[in-house]
Amino acid sequence: MSQQDPIKQCQDLLKQIEQETNIKAEDLRIKYLGKSGLFKNVSAMIKDVPNDQKKLFGQTLNQLKNKIEEKLVSLENSKQDQEKIDLTLPGKKDKVGHLHPISQAIEEISQIFEKIGFNRVRYPEVDFDYYVFEALNMPKNHPARDEWETFFVDTKPDYKLGKMVLTTHTSNGQVREMERLKSKPPIRMINVARTYRRQSDATHTQMFHQFEGLVVDKGINIQNLKGTLDYFAESFYGPGTKSRIRPFHFKFTEPSFEVDFSCHICGGTGKRDDQSGENCRFCKSGWHEVGGAGMVHPNVLKAGGIDPDVYTGFAFGWGVERTYTLKKGLNIDDIRLFYSGNLEFLEQF
16 A cells, blocks of 8 residues: 555545435444544544655645535535424323322311411320320220221330330321420411221221321310311312211220211202102212311320319221212222322322
8 A cells, every 4th residue: 555545545435425425424424434434443543644745644634534524514414304393283282290189188287277377296106005095095915906007016025115116007106206295385286197907998998197186275176076077078179078076986086076078969968859859879978977076184284294173175087098089070989099099180289
């Protein structure tokens, strides 16, 4: 190979680049400017060029590189011209996620109670036996504990507070809130958290959410509780929804009540329609049971360091999933769907 060959090769590549027509821009870039491209190969020949011709060789190399870059720009522009855009077509929407339906329900419930002065708090979901049972008037070995189907944590018990458990209800936050405020009412608490019980069927899951309301102050009575229940019923389910309380028994309230809300399907009549006289298929009686409530037991107030002769209070606690599924138009008959991971179901909310 003669000393003129590198310059001649540059000149040949200049002619070749002009003839490149049926090639994509990226392919041309790789062919000429890639790690093993033609431009790199010919550039490496500078060591074979005599000193008196290096200047000419360099000028020819620059011409070649400029020509390659011009060709690339030309091919890119040609490609854009071929891709015609119809500006009248609707744009492509980005896929945007949303909160889980239970998270949406928790947010709505929190806002409803915050409007009447409740303070949103959060307490442990793995807590000591003392706060989950004993401080709530359920001493050790009391048979009422069996009703909660408790998960116990395999860890060394605290000699004062007892074993660790997965909280069976959000009521463990009651005495903790009293302690946080140094036993100085007024207290207006709404506690929302996960709870756990060894139950699983269409209306129960082993993990579910509850919201706990607690009010403690001077002169608090059942009328205050009933007014709060009616306010929530109308705010969450719509105007005209009523609440009903029925005598029941809970260890941490006295007196205690089961809470029902009027059915939004039949308007609380319990009838399917005026003509047939058949019972409402959704509620059967005009009411839906949602949870428990009552006046805080004096022993619970004492556990929180509050004098029950001076202060009284009420508490209520319901499952978020249960409360949410009773909303008009949902018709969800199995709360396990919320945690199935089924996108076709979740994307409806």
